[in-house]
Amino acid sequence: MTVADLMKHLSMADPSARVRLGINPFVPMAHKMGTVTGDTDQDGRPIVYLAEDAEAVQYGYLPRPVAEALSWMPPVEPPARGGRLRAVADGDTS
Template identity: 55%
Template sequence: MTVGDLLNLLSAYNPDTPVRLAVNPFFPMAHLLGGVESAVDEQGRRVVYIAESKEAVQFGPLPPAVAVALTWQPPAEGPSRRRRGATGPHTGQ
């Protein structure tokens, strides 16, 4: 992804919309962004890094719909509900 790709994706949203960072596909969590920095990588290319907040604010689990949209989790359906029989002693009458 390039800066242009990211700007293009973000342009679909209201500029006042909060942004959070989704991390760890195996235990998806949402984090507060802390800044943007750049450096030169091993091949001499400029790379932009989006950082987590210095306070390491974690907002908790990523909403399941976001994890599915990122293809980190398959869509899940709730278990089917079957009518259960009555429980307790039978009087036999």
């Protein structure tokens, strides 16, 4: 992803929305966004780093729809709709 790609994604969001980082696909958690800084990689190409808040503020689990959208969790199938099962008493074969 490039800065232009990120800007395109962010331009579609509500400008007053808070930013959170999704961390750890095996236990998806939401973290507060911290510093944004830049440098270059080993080949001299510019890189922008998005960092977690310095206090490592964690806001609990990532909402399931977000984890699903990131493919960190499989989608949950809604339960099949059907009639309620009735208990069958001993000897009742109707």
